Amino acid sequence: MSSGVPVNGDCIQSYQDLKLNTSKTEPKKYIIFNLNKDFTEIIVEKTSISTKYEDFLADLPENECRWAIYDLEFEKDGGDGKRKKIIFVSWVPDDAKIKQKMVFASSRDALKRALVGIAVEVQATDASEIAYETVLEKAKRTY
Amino acid sequence: MVNYGGDEVSALVVDIGSSSLRAGYAGDDTPKAIIPTSYGYKPAPPDVDISMEEGSEAANKSPLATMHLGQSGPSIWRAGMEVGNPLIEGLIQDFNPIRPLIDHAITEVMRCNPSEHPILLTEPTWNTPANRERMAEIMFEEFQVPAFYIANTGVLNAFAAGKGSALVIDVGQAMASVTPVVDGFVLRKGLAYSPLPKLVHAHARHTLISPTPTRRGIDLYPHQLIANKLPVDLGQPPKFTLREDRLAGTTDSWKAWAEGREVDEWIQSVAGVLDQGWNDQLAAMRPPKQYEFPTGYNANFGAERFNVGEQFFWHSPQLVASNANLPKTIPALITESLRACDPELRQVLMGNVVLTGGGSLFSGFADRLSTELMRTFPHTKIHAPGNPVERRYGGWLGGSILASLGTFHQLWISKEEWQEHGAAIVGQRCK
Numbered sequence: 001m002s003s004g005v006p007v008n009g010d011c012i013q014s015y016q017d018l019k020l021n022t023s024k025t026e027p028k029k030y031i032i033f034n035l036n037k038d039f040t041e042i043i044v045e046k047t048s049i050s051t052k053y054e055d056f057l058a059d060l061p062e063n064e065c066r067w068a069i070y071d072l073e074f075e076k077d078g079g080d081g082k083r084k085k086i087i088f089v090s091w092v093p094d095d096a097k098i099k100q101k102m103v104f105a106s107s108r109d110a111l112k113r114a115l116v117g118i119a120v121e122v123q124a125t126d127a128s129e130i131a132y133e134t135v136l137e138k139a140k141r142t143y
Numbered sequence: 144m145v146n147y148g149g150d151e152v153s154a155l156v157v158d159i160g161s162s163s164l165r166a167g168y169a170g171d172d173t174p175k176a177i178i179p180t181s182y183g184y185k186p187a188p189p190d191v192d193i194s195m196e197e198g199s200e201a202a203n204k205s206p207l208a209t210m211h212l213g214q215s216g217p218s219i220w221r222a223g224m225e226v227g228n229p230l231i232e233g234l235i236q237d238f239n240p241i242r243p244l245i246d247h248a249i250t251e252v253m254r255c256n257p258s259e260h261p262i263l264l265t266e267p268t269w270n271t272p273a274n275r276e277r278m279a280e281i282m283f284e285e286f287q288v289p290a291f292y293i294a295n296t297g298v299l300n301a302f303a304a305g306k307g308s309a310l311v312i313d314v315g316q317a318m319a320s321v322t323p324v325v326d327g328f329v330l331r332k333g334l335a336y337s338p339l340p341k342l343v344h345a346h347a348r349h350t351l352i353s354p355t356p357t358r359r360g361i362d363l364y365p366h367q368l369i370a371n372k373l374p375v376d377l378g379q380p381p382k383f384t385l386r387e388d389r390l391a392g393t394t395d396s397w398k399a400w401a402e403g404r405e406v407d408e409w410i411q412s413v414a415g416v417l418d419q420g421w422n423d424q425l426a427a428m429r430p431p432k433q434y435e436f437p438t439g440y441n442a443n444f445g446a447e448r449f450n451v452g453e454q455f456f457w458h459s460p461q462l463v464a465s466n467a468n469l470p471k472t473i474p475a476l477i478t479e480s481l482r483a484c485d486p487e488l489r490q491v492l493m494g495n496v497v498l499t500g501g502g503s504l505f506s507g508f509a510d511r512l513s514t515e516l517m518r519t520f521p522h523t524k525i526h527a528p529g530n531p532v533e534r535r536y537g538g539w540l541g542g543s544i545l546a547s548l549g550t551f552h553q554l555w556i557s558k559e560e561w562q563e564h565g566a567a568i569v570g571q572r573c574k
Binding site: 123 | 160172249263294295298301302303305306307308326328412477491493495524533541544545548549550551552553554573574
């Protein structure tokens with residue numbers, strides 16, 4: 001069951017850009033998605049090239065929901081070299097409004113389906129679940 | 144496509160549970176009408192032409208001669224009034240009273256015409272296809288609704304907690320269930336449920352009516368049957384007079400219903416569960432709670448009040464040995480549910496446990512559940528709304544938000560579609 005909220009074409013565009021670096025400029029590091037005001041469409045709120053994880057965290061508001069795509073780069077244990085993984089984050093803080101939570105939860109699948117090639121999914125409700133270490137551990141585990 | 148989006152006409156959301164039927168406008172944060180699912184009725188007098196045997200049978204078959212519904216329904220004493228409940232183990236078994244019940248909630252309480260609003264109905268995960276098709280039929284053919292949808296309470300509860308994937312633990316009045324929800328869909332093979340709350344209720348009742356070394360067995364007469372009472376000291380025999388005029392006209396089903404309510408009240412105000420598992424000393428150290436029954440009898444309840452809640456989580460070997468069909472405990476249900484899920488899913492599910500249902504408001508329940516889960520899964524996170532309304536009516540609330548979304552209109556089954564495709568469309572559309 002889903003809410004039927006459609007995904008704006010820009011979302012897929014930005015995602016492709018992040019994944020394949022089509023714009024041939026500084027590679028995008030993360031994208032923040034949001035719903036528009038009337039809850040009728042999924043839109044891109046921000047794309048960023050910042051490689052600082054703290055900047056990414058700062059873009060997730062404390063009591064509002066967001067989705068995000070993060071291009072995680074890490075060293076594989078045992079010196080196997082660098083790995084890149086695309087992380088899909090559902091940020092649903094406990095203090096968010098129930099209606100917003102509901103629409104985010106029921107629209108999540110539509111966005112996830114539209115973005116092909118997601119390696120890891122994170123459902124986070126508080127800071128500990130979105131901490132760098134937690135996400136990294138998850139990314140390493142799924143191979 | 145259908146034009147019955149939330150923008151033009153507000154949809155109605157109907158959630159039928161074992162203890163209450165909730166109905167209200169989509170977009171509201173609480174249901175407008177909350178009426179007991181139990182109803183009072185007076186059996187139709189048997190036809191004089193037929194023999195006694197057939198007569199009593201016929202009376203049983205069409206018992207809805209006069210129905211008493213809603214707030215002044217079963218709770219008001221009437222001579223010869225029986226009490227019935229259409230649900231058994233959370234499923235509708237008797238469809239006869241369903242229409243009057245929904246009708247009462249929508250037209251009498253909400254003062255609203257069901258033929259003008261799309262209706263979203265909720266269903267438990269173990270609902271049968273025949274049942275949901277019958278409900279669709281009632282909605283379209285009897286209420287003439289313009290559009291209809293039936294949604295799963297597990298999914299709605301997960302959504303209301305903001306989760307697309309979650310392990311939903313729902314404790315109601317009759318049933319306790321564990322439903323894994325993955326990406327907005329129920330993982331049916333992982334469903335586990337049992338009539339555990341009924342066992343807890345029976346245990347509480349047994350605790351109350353059996354005498355102990357320190358107190359007598361307690362009379363559970365409801366206030367409707369008591370003419371007057373005098374205040375007595377703690378633990379002293381009650382001094383009350385029954386309404387003799389009413390005793391003869393009291394039916395067994397009404398008495399069972401009314402006594403059940405007394406037990407429930409006691410459970411809600413006195414019973415609890417220890418957060419760290421059973422321990423005689425800890426239970427004895429907790430302060431006792433005083434409770435007064437309608438007879439005027441009042442007593443302090445100490446360790447025994449925690450023993451009641453313990454039934455949710457643990458059953459003594461003697462009890463298990465004496466009853467082969469004992470309902471499974473909450474930890475057993477969770478284990479059963481997880482065993483049916485893929486190992487990589489378990490981690491996700493345990494990180495997103497959603498606790499819901501009125502029964503989960505049982506004092507100490509969430510803390511104890513957390514202790515039990517931490518033992519096996521260190522990364523457990525339980526989402527339990529602190530607001531009792533959100534917990535009690537989580538399924539309704541989820542349905543309310545979902546049906547109020549403008550984009551939801553594409554999912555409604557319209558009347559035209561119903562007429563064209565018939566019952567088959569319900570299973571296709573409502574997954």
